[in-house]
Amino acid sequence: MRRDPFIKINQLITRAISGIAAPVLACLLVMGGLGTASPALAEGPAAAAPMPLVSNVRLGEQGDVTRLVIDFGQGTSLPQNVFTLADPYRVVIDLQDVDFQLPPDTGKVGRGLVTGFRYGQFQEGLSRIVVDATGPVKISRHFALPAQSGFGHRIVVDLQSATNAEFAQSVGLGRPIASPTAAAPPVSTPREPTADIDRKRVIVVDAGHGGVDPGTHGQSGALEKDVVLAFAKEFGAQLRATGRYEVHLTRDTDRFIPLRERVNITRRHNADLFLSIHADAIDRRGVSGMSIYTLSENASDKEAAALAAKENRSDVIAGVDLQGESSEVTDILIDLAQRETKNFSVRFARTVVRNAEGVTPLLQRTHRFAGFRVLKAPDVPSVLVELGFLTNRSDERNLTTSTWRRRVAGALVKSVDSYFGERLAEGTY
Ligand SMILES: [Zn+2]
Structure with missing residues (x-):
């Protein structure tokens, strides 16, 4: 009763x-596509290549640009997505699964437009770096550098400060992978x-x-x-x-x-x-x-x-x-x-x-x-x-x-x- x-x-x-x-279902479909494209899933774990290894994540400043560099000690993983989030201001970098082997205090000290960052697995097949920003920022560019002269692969993300209007326009752009919750109401x-x-x-x-x-x-x-x-x-x-x-x-x-x-x-x-x-x-x-x-x-x-x-x-x-x-x-x-x-x-x-x-x-x-x-x-x-x-x-x-x-x-x-x-x-x- x-x-x-x-x-x-x-x-x-x-x-x-x-x-x-x-509205976020579309993002999840995109994510599913990424998942099946992964060689580990397609060929089974036996045939999978060793997981890419991130050996350092560094911050630097050049003029009004705050640069974040991801150093690979082994292999590489191209960013699946780089985007900003509001409340609080954050920048998210998603990579296909990587093994983070970083010095213990990595991410605790900020520089330029960044107050610090965190990293780890976000969901099956996806690793994430979440960067805390001092205020509204824009991703002015991001690119990958091949291994050369003793350096492994690197991914570079450049940030510049943005006006509130600029930030509002670009926030979440670049297909943020939303929480996987939406798949199953x-x-x-x-x-x-x-x-x-x-x-x-x-x-x-x-x-x-x-x-x-x-x-x-x-x-x-x-x-x-x-x-x-x-x-x-x-x-x-x-x-x-x-x-x-x-x-x-x-x-x-x-x-x-x-x-x-x-x-x-x-x-x-x-x-x-x-x-x-x-x-x-x-x-x-x-x-x-x-x-x-x-x-x-x-x-x-x-x-x-x-x-x-x-x-x-x-x-x-x-x-x-x-x-x-x-x-x-x-x-x-x-x-x-x-x-x-x-x-x-x-x-x-x-x-x-x-x-x-x-x-x-x-x-x-x-x-x-x-x-x-x-x-x-x-x-x-x-x-x-x-x-x-x-x-x-x-x-x-x-x-x-x-x-x-x-x-x-x-x-x-x-x-x-x-x-x-x-x-x-x-x-x-
Ligand atoms: Zn707790």
Whole structure:
């Protein structure tokens, strides 16, 4: 009885999101073409040439031009696309898959019109460099130089400052490869109420960040994207081992997935529960412990709001084109549908706090509320777990240790069991 209005809302949302997605489908078709042209895919991995290796990315200044040079140590990969993005000002350079083997602090220091840059895999077959600009810029030219006199192949991108009008005209031009989310608008198939009790509950485990977006990092250099992936794999394996759950990981390799796509994956699998796994960082090194977040438009405190803002920047960091992403209508519909699942999210979060007590240190007020974009699957109870603080020595040691991972994953499995157990007992399973 209660389900009907929500199914209607889901259909509305699906329609609303499809509407938004339509303009970027063309970009995705282009992308598909690139994918099949790759020799690795056409001939199979055995016949593939070694992956091109980027050994350095340098910045230089010549007059009013800021120059970015990509040095290849082996092979080469022509840019698939070079374009600008707004809010904040960025330049994106997409290359067919390359192996980045750069000095550790590459991209941290800016020069000229550039404040810094990031790099990594963006999606299957595509590597990306995202450059942060000081203001509106234009790509005055980009070209490739062949290997010569001891230098490997190079790609050169020249930037000049632009007026706001110039920037507005060229922003996104050059076929930005939008987030791959548009390919598959969320489909919500209402479940058969009969036989529902017998089926395995579906759990989606989401390792935060990945690829071009490393997330935060610890003092000894541990990266959030690696730490959370290792944890997600352990947790997924333990869930599967119970025989009670169907488990899907949003990623099981070091690759980037936009926030919207993480939500879509969850809905495509008709998930019963979604857990996004992260690790936190803060400039006060004494702060430690796990925390659990559920969705709310009003964050429970300033720190929670700041954390949400940081995690939500993932798409910006990876250079995803967010134009047309926010639609008030969609947001309102999602909000309506959210209300029912929100209560279940809160219940699950409390169960996690109970089970994690004594297993790992907990942050004060362990369960908090904040506006995370990744928790916006309207019909799937969802929580975001910050495993601990990579900026805290003891937490960092824990987070990079397999025995700790096993123990804490075990506590989460217990939480999942008791959450579904309670719902079965009260008939809301
Ligand atoms: Zn994170």
